[in-house]
Amino acid sequence: MILELDCGNSFIKWRLMPRHGVVQQAIAGGVASSNEQLIDDLASRFPGELFTCRLVSVRSEDETKLLTDALKTRFAIDCMIAAPARALAGVSNGYDDYQRLGLDRWLAVVGAYSLVGRACLVLDLGTAITSDFIDAAGAHLGGFICPGMPLMRSQLRTHTRRIRYDDAVAEQAQQSLVPGRSTAEAVERGCLLMLRGFVSTQLDLARQQCGDDVLVFLTGGDAALAAEWVPAARIVPDLVFVGLAIACPLTEE
Ligand SMILES: Nc1ncnc2c1ncn2[C@@H]1O[C@H](COP(=O)(O)OP(=O)(O)O)[C@@H](O)[C@H]1O
Ligand SMILES: CC(C)(COP(=O)(O)O)[C@@H](O)C(=O)NCCC(=O)O
Ligand SMILES: [K+]
Numbered sequence: 001m002i003l004e005l006d007c008g009n010s011f012i013k014w015r016l017m018p019r020h021g022v023v024q025q026a027i028a029g030g031v032a033s034s035n036e037q038l039i040d041d042l043a044s045r046f047p048g049e050l051f052t053c054r055l056v057s058v059r060s061e062d063e064t065k066l067l068t069d070a071l072k073t074r075f076a077i078d079c080m081i082a083a084p085a086r087a088l089a090g091v092s093n094g095y096d097d098y099q100r101l102g103l104d105r106w107l108a109v110v111g112a113y114s115l116v117g118r119a120c121l122v123l124d125l126g127t128a129i130t131s132d133f134i135d136a137a138g139a140h141l142g143g144f145i146c147p148g149m150p151l152m153r154s155q156l157r158t159h160t161r162r163i164r165y166d167d168a169v170a171e172q173a174q175q176s177l178v179p180g181r182s183t184a185e186a187v188e189r190g191c192l193l194m195l196r197g198f199v200s201t202q203l204d205l206a207r208q209q210c211g212d213d214v215l216v217f218l219t220g221g222d223a224a225l226a227a228e229w230v231p232a233a234r235i236v237p238d239l240v241f242v243g244l245a246i247a248c249p250l251t252e253e
Contacts, residue, residue: 001026001043002250003050003077006104006240007057007064009118010150011067011221015241019051020140024245026238031221035067044246050075054248056082056103056240080248082107086185089114091248093142094133096224100139105130106245109140112217115236119210121202122239126224127151129195131202134211141209149222152191163187194224199226211246 006013015029028045031037042050053071057064068079082148084106086092092111097099104125109132112120119136123129125148132143147155153170156163165173165184173180173188178195180186206214216233218226223235236242 001046001051002051003053003071003075004241005038005053005055005057005067005079006066006244007055007059008104009050009058012067012124013238013240014038014042015238016046017245019250024170030240035070038067043074050077052250053077053079054082054105054244054250055079056244056247058104060103066161079151082244082247085247090138091134091158094142102130102241103144103158105132106140107135107241107247108217108219108239109133109243110243110246111236111239111242112215113138115242119206119214120217121210121214122217122219123199123207123223123226124172124239125149125195125201125218125220125226129198129220131198131221133206144202148220149191149195149225152194153187156187156191197227199229203229203230205234 002017002019004015012032014032016025017024017026017191032041055160071077071079081102084103086098088110091110093101093106108122108124110120113134120134122132127148127150128147129146130143132140135141163183169184170188173184174192176193177189180189216230217239218233218235219237227235
């Protein structure tokens with residue numbers, strides 16, 4: 001099986017793909033919060049079944065190498081690592097310095113355009129929220145970066161003395177957007193409304209930049225939060241992996 005990894009700032013997303021076969025459906029997948037957790041999970045569930053690995057990381061080179069070294073030691077597999085590109089699969093990178101565009105963004109852009117071949121807006125809701133615009137010809141027009149829900153929340157907690165509540169309370173508070181009557185409700189709903197405003201502005205911009213028939217993709221761990229505001233969006237949790245397979249094709253022995 002092929003191990004695919006998307007190393008974000010908070011979590012490692014993983015999935016296992018069959019080595020052969022036309023229909024490419026994941027055999028298993030998950031989210032790990034550390035290298036050790038990932039490796040223990042894989043070792044206990046899929047001993048001796050990993051053949052190779054492809055990986056994208058927005059972490060430092062040293063951190064990424066720690067993971068690839070650990071995978072090599074434990075499973076005797078090499079990792080193919082996605083690298084920046086000026087163009088790939090009909091998509092051109094829109095950054096002034098193409099190497100500076102986050103690789104998870106780039107692969108999500110490549111993945112989205114490869115799925116539909118038309119103008120797209122990609123919204124990736126993780127630690128950060130990113131938006132990327134692609135026109136109908138496959139030109140990446142750039143995008144925006146702002147703090148995601150976890151960052152907004154933790155900034156408020158870190159820089160105030162009286163904003164404290166736990167995750168269960170946070171989830172409960174998100175069920176409505178009426179004015180909050182507790183700290184948790186006020187913060188969670190306030191952040192959700194900021195997110196809603198951002199998403200709404202991105203939709204307007206996308207129509208201006210890419211035309212009215214722009215297709216919206218939602219991905220990232222918090223994609224579901226935005227789904228109800230963009231009913232026509234495609235929620236594709238593994239969008240980065242779609243691009244990863246294109247960036248790191250398997251060369252059979
Ligand atoms: N199973 C899950 N495990 C961890 N986080 C999750 C899960 N499902 C949803 N989330 C949400 O996803 C967010 C992280 O999104 P993710 O795309 O993994 O971020 P990153 O790529 O920056 O590591 C978390 O803040 C959390 O709110
Ligand atoms: C913007 C990001 C921090 C998003 O990371 P994530 O939320 O997926 O962990 C990442 O794509 C990144 O480090 N990008 C480099 C800066 C840029 O894209 O301009
Ligand atoms: K993101």
